[in-house]
Amino acid sequence: SNSPNNFVANTALMFVVGFFIGGSANMISSAVSADLGCQKQLRGDDRALATVTGVIDGTGSVGAALGQIAVPYLQTNLDWHAVFYLFMICMFLTAVCLFPLFIKEIRSMRCPCLNKSSSQVSPQSPASIN
Numbered sequence: 001s002n003s004p005n006n007f008v009a010n011t012a013l014m015f016v017v018g019f020f021i022g023g024s025a026n027m028i029s030s031a032v033s034a035d036l037g038c039q040k041q042l043r044g045d046d047r048a049l050a051t052v053t054g055v056i057d058g059t060g061s062v063g064a065a066l067g068q069i070a071v072p073y074l075q076t077n078l079d080w081h082a083v084f085y086l087f088m089i090c091m092f093l094t095a096v097c098l099f100p101l102f103i104k105e106i107r108s109m110r111c112p113c114l115n116k117s118s119s120q121v122s123p124q125s126p127a128s129i130n
Contacts, residue, residue, distance in 0.1 A: 021087075028060075028094060028098065029053075029056050029060055031101060032101070033049075033052065033053045033056055035101055036049070036053075036056075037049050067090075070086060071083050071086075074086060
């Protein structure tokens, strides 16, 4: 009802909305996977890391599937406003879950001494290289 009746404007708006939704979803799964890859329990075990990454991506896919069920139901029974309130709630919950990771990354950028414990590789002696 309040949408402009212009094809180019609607296309541009949909592109921008899709960019911010899709981009953040990909960044979330890769950031969480990268953070889990630094854990002691998964370090050096490629199969375990692949399993964790698959579970994270699978969870995102289940969330997307549930969204495809929830959006038509909310739009039909309530209104489009309810759909966008659902999106706002989801984005807020995502931000709350990622905020500790964000703080950790900012602290590691400000104090390089925090990076040494997670990325330090034991040096190899020249005899063990061959």
